[in-house]
Amino acid sequence: MKQYIDLCRKIIHEGCWIKNNRTKTRCLTIINADLEYDVENNQFPLITTRKISYKSAISEMIGHIRGYRSAKQFRDLGCNVWEANANQNKSWLSNPYRKGRDDLGRIYGVQGRSWKKHDGSHLDQLRKVIQHLKDGIDDRAEIITFYNPGEIEMGCLIPCMHTHTFSILDKKLYLTSYQRSCDVPLGLSFNQIQCFILLALVAQITNYKPGKVYHKIVNAHIYENQLSLMRDVQLKRSPYPLSKLIINPKIKKLEDIENWVSSDDFKVINYRFHGKISYPFNV
Ligand SMILES: Nc1nc(=O)c2c([nH]1)NC[C@@H]1CN(c3ccc(C(=O)N[C@@H](CCC(=O)O)C(=O)O)cc3)CN21
Numbered sequence: 001m002k003q004y005i006d007l008c009r010k011i012i013h014e015g016c017w018i019k020n021n022r023t024k025t026r027c028l029t030i031i032n033a034d035l036e037y038d039v040e041n042n043q044f045p046l047i048t049t050r051k052i053s054y055k056s057a058i059s060e061m062i063g064h065i066r067g068y069r070s071a072k073q074f075r076d077l078g079c080n081v082w083e084a085n086a087n088q089n090k091s092w093l094s095n096p097y098r099k100g101r102d103d104l105g106r107i108y109g110v111q112g113r114s115w116k117k118h119d120g121s122h123l124d125q126l127r128k129v130i131q132h133l134k135d136g137i138d139d140r141a142e143i144i145t146f147y148n149p150g151e152i153e154m155g156c157l158i159p160c161m162h163t164h165t166f167s168i169l170d171k172k173l174y175l176t177s178y179q180r181s182c183d184v185p186l187g188l189s190f191n192q193i194q195c196f197i198l199l200a201l202v203a204q205i206t207n208y209k210p211g212k213v214y215h216k217i218v219n220a221h222i223y224e225n226q227l228s229l230m231r232d233v234q235l236k237r238s239p240y241p242l243s244k245l246i247i248n249p250k251i252k253k254l255e256d257i258e259n260w261v262s263s264d265d266f267k268v269i270n271y272r273f274h275g276k277i278s279y280p281f282n283v
């Protein structure tokens with residue numbers, strides 16, 4: 001929790017006001033943040049200074065792993081956070097690539113699971129990385145990237161956590177995750193959980209001990225309409241000790257995640273939290 005609180009304080013003390021054209025809202029912004037999560041010692045980075053819907057964050061990650069492109073698919077898994085980006089942003093609603101209600105376009109998992117190649121075939125980046133790791137291979141490019149500059153206009157949003165690199169060191173698996181843009185009050189509460197479970201899950205299905213996640217953020221911001229809740233409510237609270245995460249040991253392969261895994265396969269132990277805070281969501 002300390003690193004999250006320090007980041008929020010840093011944005012408030014050192015941030016610059018930047019007008020964001022997409023949302024028409026000003027953001028207090030800093031450039032560069034480095035966070036770490038200790039998966040080896042099961043220090044689950046679930047925010048304690050407000051109640052977090054962690055099941056929704058876990059379901060979102062499962063959806064990206066499955067390559068979902070519709071807000072309905074996310075909803076059916078128990079994650080409602082893509083509804084607004086699919087159906088409320090004016091420029092996406094008039095985008096010719098949008099395939100009707102709930103469509104998100106070629107975002108995140110669509111690129112991760114079916115990157116279009118020059119010859120018309122598709123590349124499954126995640127399957128390649130998992131196969132390599134299982135075979136003990138780290139080619140120093142065990143990279144899954146959702147950022148396809150040639151298809152940006154085909155999605156409702158440019159992927160925020162856009163690249164995940166896995167590394168093997170001393171029989172342990174590490175993850176470095178890159179994020180270009182971070183809504184610290186809302187998005188980061190989810191993204192920390194997602195980085196953690198991505199390493200924990202991939203380590204489990206490739207038979208490695210998990211090590212750490214290194215989470216590298218470029219633009220970290222607090223929207224103007226979120227600032228007083230963060231400064232005067234959330235940051236006034238004292239954090240509780242971190243919780244632990246138990247993942248169903250029956251999850252053994254990628255197909256399990258594709259076919260039956262849900263947020264019910266993730267149990268959070270000892271989650272103590274302060275009351276709910278409803279931050280505004282800027283579409
Ligand atoms: N402005 C903005 N911020 C984001 O964090 C964000 C986007 N847009 N667009 C795409 C995704 C969607 N994400 C979101 C969107 C909403 C919540 C949110 O409203 N969270 C509530 C609880 C929601 C629930 O109960 O499921 C929260 O209080 O954390 C979280 C992540 C992260 N992303």
Ligand SMILES: O=c1ccn([C@H]2C[C@H](O)[C@@H](COP(=O)(O)O)O2)c(=O)[nH]1
Pocket residue numbers: 020022157158160161181182183184186187188191
């Ligand atoms: O996983 C996510 C997804 C999105 N966000 C936030 C970061 C920004 O506030 C918006 C995206 O807006 P852009 O104008 O495309 O940067 O969503 C996040 O924090 N985490």
